[in-house]
Amino acid sequence: MGSIHEWKAELYDDKLGFVSQYGRGILEILNVQQGERVLDLGCGTGDLSHEIGELGASVIGMDLSEEMMARARNKYPEINFVRGNAESFTLNGPVNAVFSNAALHWVKNAEGVIASVWNALEDGGRFVAEFGGKGNVEMIVKSITDVLAQDYAVDANELNPWYFPSIGEYSQLLEQQGFRVTYAVHFDRPTQLEDGENGLMHWLNGLAADVFFKDFSELEKKDIFTKITNKARASLFNGESWIADYKRLRVVALK
Template identity: 85%
Template sequence: MGSIHEWKAGLYDDKLGFVSQYGRGILEILNVQQGETVLDLGCGTGDLSHEIAQQGASVIGMDLSEEMMDRARTKYPDIHFISGNAENFTLDEPVDAVFSNAALHWVKNAEGVISSVWHALGKGGRFVAEFGGRGNVEMIVKSITDVLSQDYGVDANELNPWYFPSIGEYTQLLEQQGFRVTYAVHFDRPTQLEDGKNGLKHWLNGLAADVFFKDISESDKKDIFTKIATHASESLFDGESWIADYKRLRVVAFK
């Protein structure tokens, strides 16, 4: 969820479905109560917003991508979806909980996110989030960086759109805002990418193409993806599937 990233909503649903699939674990921690109002921040195409609504909550889904919002509204017309930027948003009425899955690592202005979440919550409200933590997709990023640097003279570090904090970094920001952090964990979650040997290509095309490769032609992009795959294969390809080196951060904090 970021202004520099144009989401491909169809690819997101078809080849990156693991994003919402893995988010179901954090839903248990959210522990929705009947009649609560929940903001799903960075909701993508709305799958988890739908699940939260099915558990008895009134849900607002928010995402920066208009393409994602259009698809979400088509899929789940009974849910209220609004366009908004996670680092600077306001709501008309306070909510009981703000939930976010696999979105906040797209927003480098973490202080802005946390301040907006704080002001969106009613007293005693909770913030429950999971996103990329320190070291997330490190091997993929290293492969991208090495290929772009060695073969194209491009400094990928300047293009990197992601924010992957440690527990200490993020909980400190929450506490500085006034939150009481009751749960925080950083864990490895090796993730099998969909579509076998093409999995890394789909991942790069869906999650990295518009930031690292936006000024590169389609034919050159194909060559780059092949080089990145060769570079990363020893660490991440098991002969049949790509296993992405995901590391996640989960937090629960109360206002």
């Protein structure tokens, strides 16, 4: 959902489908009630917005990516999808719940997100979110960082678009806003990437190419991705598939 990342919506659906698949766990925690108004913040191509609607809610899907929004509207024309920035959005009226899956680690201005969510919720409303937590994709980021530093004299830390907080960091921000945090967990989720040997290549192309490697040509990117996969192989490839070292933060907070 970050403004500097150009989303590839078709690749997202075809090769990164695990993102919405894993979101179904947090959807159970949302526990949608018939007739509720729910905002799906950072909705991507709309799969979980659709499921929320199927559970009986009136759902608004919001994302910053025009390409994601276009694909979502094409897939689910019955849903109200609106373009918006998670760190500074407003709605026409309050919602019962704000839901977010695998999006908020793209937004470094966490205070802005939390304030916008607070303002969007009715009194007693709930914020239910899952996103990358402290240590998420640490081995992948280390491989990216090492290759860029050693071979290209590029500091990947300056380019890193992600915000991966601990439970303590994020709960404190929520409480400073006035939320009551009722549930928070930080857990490992080793995630098998799709398409066997090519899994990490797809991941890099879909989630990292336009932030870490935007100044490189397509040919250079291919060479860099090969170096990164070679460096990460011992830690993350099991002989058949790439297993990304995901660590997730899941929170529920009440206004």
